[in-house]
Amino acid sequence: MSTRPALSAEAQAQLDRELIVAAKANNVPLASELIQRGGNVNAKDAIQDSAFLYAGAEGFNEVLRLTLAAGADVASTNRYGGTALIPASEHGHVETVQILVDAGVPVNHVNNLGWTAMQEAILLNSGGPRQQEVVRLLLAAGADPNIRDAEGRTALQNAERLGFAEIAAMLRGRG
Template sequence: MIKTNESKIFFDAARTGDLESLKKSLELGTDINMQDKKKRTAILLAAMNKHYDVVKYLADAGADINRQDQTCLNPFLFGCINGDLKLVRLMISAGANLNLVTRFGGVGITPASEKGHIEVVRELLTSTDINVNHTNYCGWTPLIEAIVLNNGDTRQQAIIKLLLENGADTELADQYGVTPIELARRKGYKEIEEILLEAGAE
């Protein structure tokens, strides 16, 4: 069992981006996939603090990039949620599992669509085979999230166009049977309604 102070040194090194201290900890036998009280791994802590060199080092050294903390976060999902394109690309290159879900049951493209992270959405749609029609625990697809959980502005409109161009199903309804176009109408998003109509929604 690793001593408490040794684990603290390891996690602190990941959190602060101290790559040399982190390397020394690993050389001393620290478990690269050790988790703290919140079940966060060193690679997640480094990712959360934008220490990309540490993230890449740990991934190359065999860290489990898919391991999730107590709130279901891992580096890939954290990057998608927070619009960190560099981190998302790092994780895609490292072979991130695209099917793991957030605490709300969405895959990476779900929160990225909801929060207006257009660059991340584009990256996921063009460089991965992530499921554009994945349904989360609320019965919502990324398309529905992009409509109902933001303000309908030009960024959201661009995301919706991207989703539709890459196979988003306009007829996949929410858990109450309400379709995306009806949800857009209820929100008063005329521009989004027009985009959906052009895509064949009824």
């Protein structure tokens, strides 16, 4: 095993910034190279994005897998106090949600807005097939549908209020 010389703090910070930029561009080869050179997948930029958090939020699954293999902190949070699973759920990134659940991202984490991944999957999208599948995956992973949002509503109450009958039916069986 070869040992690379330690980078100066400035050089490490530059490498970490380049990794975040590569992740945000979904540039898999460059992200891989930067990780191999010692880029820290948990380093955050000025708006609290890391390569891991951004890849998870945007459904950039190849970059996400690279960051997980390089030791991403699955409990790390973004500027909203949310894990990568919360925006992935909101956007209906079904495969990404499965990757994050399998990696051990906490399914019942509540962000600064008072929402879990399940609440965001319901409140901030259309209730369509991808959102239904996300809710199914979250329930299967042990997500608690009875956690109330900042307005005091459960996931079921929000699904019913928004007219998402398929999601409401799933939640009725679990609540």
